[in-house]
Amino acid sequence: VTGSLGHLKDATDAASTTVETVLHVKPDTSYAWPADGAIDPSIVNVATSAGADKVIARSDSLQERNNLPYTPSAARPIGSGTTAVVTDARLSEAFQGDMTKAENSTLAVQQFLAQSLTINLQEPDNERNIVVAPQRMPSASQAQSMAQAIKTDQDSNWSESEDLAAATKAKPDPEATTRVPSSRFYPSYLRKQELPQSAFQAIQDTQTKLTNFQVILSDPSRVVTPFGRAMDRQMSTSWRGRPAEAQAYRDGVADYLSALTKQVRLIEKSEAKLSGRSATIPVTVQNNLVQGVEHLHLRLTSTNGARLKIGDGPYAERGVKVAGGHSQSVKFTTTSNANGRVPVFAQLYTEDGQPYGPEVRFDVNVTEITPTVMLVMAGGVLL
Known part of the structure; x- marks a missing residue:
């Protein structure tokens, strides 16, 4: 969906x-x-x-195709200035079970050490950099078991520890594969956990509403920053496998933004009665936000310009600026050429011509004061 990737840098x-x-x-x-x-x-x-110019992959994804008899170093150039840091799948998955039980923890540590020694024995004279990446959210017992295994491994005579940056900068093995697998090899269980396209479409719709809303605010940062972070969170990988929770969060953000935008609105108006050929019609804009709104235009449109003119034509516009927690009446001069009802529509617009909020419809009922009525009124004043 267009615009989705634009959120990643800000996030x-x-x-x-x-x-x-x-x-x-x-x-x-x-x-x-x-x-x-x-x-x-x-x-x-x-x-x-x-x-990012480095991607942490795993060896069961970027599999070796040259039948190497040993595990190569982690760093691999995969093109366009990007380096894949390939973690060892067996070492990385060693602590995924229930490590609260002593026997499970001991067995995982032993298997980790055995696998580490096996990698060394594949080619003892060929020094290589092997990277381990555990699960994203390990439990305390899993982290403790892994720490014990790494400490024991550091005390061995076949390995020594380095940080990730050093492993990334190590000279790549010329025999190691650098070809990124095609999409058909991507695990189906991971594909099913991804957010659907409809989720990103909903995020884009929320972004469009936010863009239209921020242009009328006197202090947009009070809305743009928190909602920007909320939309970043909507795209988070933490929603993998949790479609219902992700949907609820997206709906909550969208509903809250809609509730804010509705705080700036036109007050519903009853029928306006005009006695005479010209009069003024007031239309009220209400702002229930805590900050002021500006850069708005109110347009009043007559459905029958020949019968009822607003200003000099079928419609007229006025600029609107309303302080927080206040209302403002905008007055329009009208001219009538005939008696009867004429439907009139009031609509708010942003400066770039986008409608803001729903339009308000009301009728203008024009009644002419005849000369006879004027004489009777003048006689009453004389008496």
């Missing part, structure tokens, strides 16, 4: 600021980590659209 910047504020650690946003490390060309394009 990345907001995430960076938030992490640094809360954890006092400056995050590295040059990495993108797709779900379960599964990639295809479209996912790589999305992952790098926010500025």
Whole structure:
């Protein structure tokens, strides 16, 4: 859906600021980590659209095709200046079970160490960089078991630890595959967990409403910033496998924005009666927001310009500026050429000509004061 990728850069910047504020650690946003490390060309394009040039993949996604007898280093150039950091699938999945039981934790640690030693024995004289990426949200017991395994592995004589940046910068193995698998190899269970296209269409609709709303506000930042973050959250991968919760959140954001936009509206108007050929019709704009609105235009349109003119023609416009928590009456001069009812429509517009809110319809009933009636009134005044 057009415009969806445009949210990723803002979301990345907001995430960076938030992490640094809360954890006092400056995050590295040059990495993108797709779900379960599964990639295809479209996912790589999305992952790098926010500025990342390194994608954390997993070895069961970027599988070796050259029948290598050993596990190659993690870093792989995959084109367009992008580096795939391929994590070892077995080491990464070692702690996904229930680690609250001592026997499960001990077995996972042993399997982790055995797999680490096996990788070393594949080609002991060939130093390689192997990266481990656990599940995104490990439990405390899973994290503790993994920490124990890594500490034990560090104390061994076949491996030493490095940080992710060092592994990324290591010289790639020339024999390792660098070809990104096509979309048909992407796991179906992950595809089913993705947000549907309708979700991104709904986010785009909310963004359009927000764009139309912010142009009339005297302080748009009070609305644009929180709703911008809310729409970033609507696109989060945390909704994977939770379609009902994602739908409820999207609906909540959209409903709240609609409720705000309805705080600026035209007051319903009853039939206006005009005695004479010319008169003034007031139309009231109400602003129940806590901040002022501006850059609005109120247009009053007659459905029969020959019978009832508004200003010099069938319609007239007036600029509108209303303080927060106030109402303002906008007056229009009208000229009538015949008696009877004429339907009139009032509509608010933004400065770029977009309608704002629903239009209000009311009738203008024109009644002429005849000369006889004028004589009777003059006689009454004389008496």
